[in-house]
Amino acid sequence: MRYNERELLSLARQPAEKAAEILMRVPKKGSVLKKRLVKLVVNFLFYFRTDEAEPIGALLLEHCRITKEEENVFSISFIEEPERKYCFECDSEQQCQEWIEALKRASYEFMRRSLIFYRNEIQKMTGKDPLEQYGISEEARFQLGTHKQ
Amino acid sequence: MKLNERSVAHYATCDSPADHAGFLRKRVERHHHHAHHHHATSYQRRWFVLKGNLLFYFEERESREPMGLVVLEGCTVELCEATEEFAFAIRFDDAGARAYVLVADGQAAMEAWVKALSRASFDYMRLVVRELEKQLEEACKSLAACRKSPRRSSSSGRKRHLSNPALLPLPEKPAILENGYSTWGSGGGVPGRAACPDRDGGHAKPPPLPPRRRSAAASATGSPVPGLSLAMLESPVSPEMACFSKLHSWYGQEIAALRREWQERQKRGHP
Numbered sequence: 001m002r003y004n005e006r007e008l009l010s011l012a013r014q015p016a017e018k019a020a021e022i023l024m025r026v027p028k029k030g031s032v033l034k035k036r037l038v039k040l041v042v043n044f045l046f047y048f049r050t051d052e053a054e055p056i057g058a059l060l061l062e063h064c065r066i067t068k069e070e071e072n073v074f075s076i077s078f079i080e081e082p083e084r085k086y087c088f089e090c091d092s093e094q095q096c097q098e099w100i101e102a103l104k105r106a107s108y109e110f111m112r113r114s115l116i117f118y119r120n121e122i123q124k125m126t127g128k129d130p131l132e133q134y135g136i137s138e139e140a141r142f143q144l145g146t147h148k149q
Numbered sequence: 150m151k152l153n154e155r156s157v158a159h160y161a162t163c164d165s166p167a168d169h170a171g172f173l174r175k176r177v178e179r180h181h182h183h184a185h186h187h188h189a190t191s192y193q194r195r196w197f198v199l200k201g202n203l204l205f206y207f208e209e210r211e212s213r214e215p216m217g218l219v220v221l222e223g224c225t226v227e228l229c230e231a232t233e234e235f236a237f238a239i240r241f242d243d244a245g246a247r248a249y250v251l252v253a254d255g256q257a258a259m260e261a262w263v264k265a266l267s268r269a270s271f272d273y274m275r276l277v278v279r280e281l282e283k284q285l286e287e288a289c290k291s292l293a294a295c296r297k298s299p300r301r302s303s304s305s306g307r308k309r310h311l312s313n314p315a316l317l318p319l320p321e322k323p324a325i326l327e328n329g330y331s332t333w334g335s336g337g338g339v340p341g342r343a344a345c346p347d348r349d350g351g352h353a354k355p356p357p358l359p360p361r362r363r364s365a366a367a368s369a370t371g372s373p374v375p376g377l378s379l380a381m382l383e384s385p386v387s388p389e390m391a392c393f394s395k396l397h398s399w400y401g402q403e404i405a406a407l408r409r410e411w412q413e414r415q416k417r418g419h420p
Contacts, residue, residue, distance in 0.1 A: 001154050001157070001158060001214065001215055001216065001217060001218060002216065002217035002218070003152065003217060003218040003219070003220065004218075004219055004220055004241075004246070004247075005150060006243065006245075006246050007219075007220055007222070007223065007224070007241055007243065007246060008150065008152070008220055009150065010223060010241070010242075010243045010246075011220065011222050011223065014222075014223075042202065042222060042271035042272070043201070043202065043271060054150065055150055056150065056151060057150055057151030057152065057153075058150060058151070058152050058153075059152075059153050059156075060152070060153060060156065060157050060160065060203075062156075062157075062160045062200075062201065063156070063159070063160050063163070063165070064156070078153065078155075078156035078159070079156075079159070079163075080155070080156065080159040080163075081155070081156070108200075108201030108202055108271060108274060109165070109201065111271075111274045111275060111278050112201070112274065114278050114282075115274065115277055115278045115281060118278065118281035118282055118284070118285050119281060121285055121288075122281060122284055122285050122288055125285075125288045125289070125292065126288050130280075130281055130284050131277075134277070136268070136277075139168075139264075139265075139268065140166070140167075140168050140169060140265070141168040141201075141265075141268070141274075142277075
């Protein structure tokens with residue numbers, strides 16, 4: 001699959017929501033924990049060798065599951081392959097929890113659900129659609145329930 | 150750079166709703182091996198699917214895997230002067246990056262795509278979410294503030310109502326809350342009448358339902374179950390939203406306060 005790698009690399013250089021040096025293990029046979037600079041930017045998690053400017057890789061955080069594993073450890077896996085886990089070992093339980101919370105909220109789909117929820121609540125409380133003033137009420141991305149293409 | 154391509158492809162093809170989809174002709178970008186040769190620009194028709202901040206394109210509509218992906222961050226979408234009609238371009242802030250030139254089938258299709266793509270960025274979505282979050286907080290606060298006023302004005306309001314219905318005073322509430330208030334009180338509430346519980350004849354009633362609940366339910370059951378459970382059923386939201394629990398406890402406190410007020414009024418005995 002082709003993608004605009006250059007733009008993705010540019011994105012990796014943007015200010016991060018969250019960044020830290022964390023031990024990481026990829027779901028490949030025989031792989032071990034390695035220290036990586038892990039950086040959350042929009043709905044992508046980039047990971048770098050600690051002394052390099054360009055990331056080794058990126059994970060799109062849509063339809064993923066963030067799981068607390070053992071102490072200080074959490075994992076990221078994807079819906080269609082739940083057994084393939086990217087594991088992260090943090091310095092502390094607190095850091096681990098912070099990353100879990102941040103990653104759970106990092107997807108575009110999560111934001112969309114939040115928006116729909118708020119829109120619905122505001123509408124029920126005030127009788128007005130809060131998106132009307134922005135002229136975006138009809139946008140497919142903001143609709144309740146599933147929307148057709 | 151590696152990317153979790155299998156998962157990305159799965160996201161592209163799974164049945165989560167797309168924000169926009171359709172055929173577009175994509176300009177073919179050639180490597181400039183023969184820089185001085187004059188190549189005619191050519192376009193290839195592809196099936197495009199927009200999900201969130203990701204624009205996928207497929208060789209054919211039925212293709213099971215995307216051919217390519219354009220990450221829509223740090224870009225602008227603009228109409229462009231190509232020899233083609235209904236052409237627009239996705240350009241990136243990164244000056245050296247190539248632009249994607251796309252051609253729609255007609256004016257309406259082009260406008261729809263340009264609109265959808267220019268609102269596709271993560272940052273835009275985040276902006277709108279934060280704005281609504283703020284608005285919801287303000288709506289909750291206003292509702293709480295207004296609940297206090299009916300009790301103070303109730304006695305004078307009632308007297309006037311009984312002596313001269315024509316002088317029915319309307320409580321001073323911001324217009325936006327009328328919808329919430331009109332569902333309070335008796336079952337036969339006149340739509341649009343901003344009623345306060347005290348006005349309803351004074352005989353003992355079940356506690357007034359929170360405005361949210363009444364608008365969704367057909368009849369007053371008097372049950373203290375907050376409207377939140379209905380909200381959960383109606384909204385396609387998972388319970389693990391961090392702010393949801395904040396709202397939940399806020400609503401819970403509001404319900405408890407309403408019940409206390411009602412109970413106090415009952416004790417004092419409505420005239």
